[in-house]
Amino acid sequence: MKAFFQKYKHAWVLLYAFLYLPWFFWLESRANLPYHVIHVWLDDKIPFVEYFIVPYLLWFVYVAAVFLYLFFKGTKQEFYRYCAFLFTGMTLFLVISTIYPNGHLLRPTEFPRHNIFTFAVQILYQTDTPTNIFPSIHVFNSIAAHRALVNNPRLGRNRLIRDASLVLMVSIILATMFLKQHSALDVMAGIVLGTLMDQIVYRMEFSFSRERVPKRKRETVI
Incomplete structure (x- = not known):
């Protein structure tokens, strides 16, 4: 363990979990308290589609896989940028949820069909x-x-990896609405x-570490 932390000194960012997880579970424990209902007209136009549970669950693998790749294979600069992106948004989410308790009433009372996908959604709703x-x-x-x-x-x-990532990102975003996990307003805010964070983290010229990173031409990839 000591050798691991000597080799990967940037592992200190994992300490963020000790801030995020207790705070998040505390917020979840308040689910039975009054909250502001988030709803826009578009929510009523979006149907429930259980098949989107697949990309929704792939989110956990997607975010973690990029994290692990940059941790072990990327530069410290890349890794710190990713963590800055993630942790800033996640912290803002915690602050907003603390001072503005919110939720929705979009989940269906019963499923139109019963299959392995609706079963997975039911488990998701319970947890x-x-x-x-x-x-x-x-x-x-995402x-x-x-x-x-x-x-x-x-x-x-x-290009294959880049395009696959784009498709997965868009699928996850759509899944949050088609599974009735989020209002369209939540999605737009996200x-x-x-x-905004992309502009700050990847467009502004500043360094997150002392590591020298070779300059490369800006790419216009999505």
């Missing part, structure tokens, strides 16, 4: 409350993962926040 939803962390972190991937010199130049 995840429809509260603390603004902005959508699923949306924000944008963070995609932007970190396309800004990586190796992965970003692989996109706006993610776009």
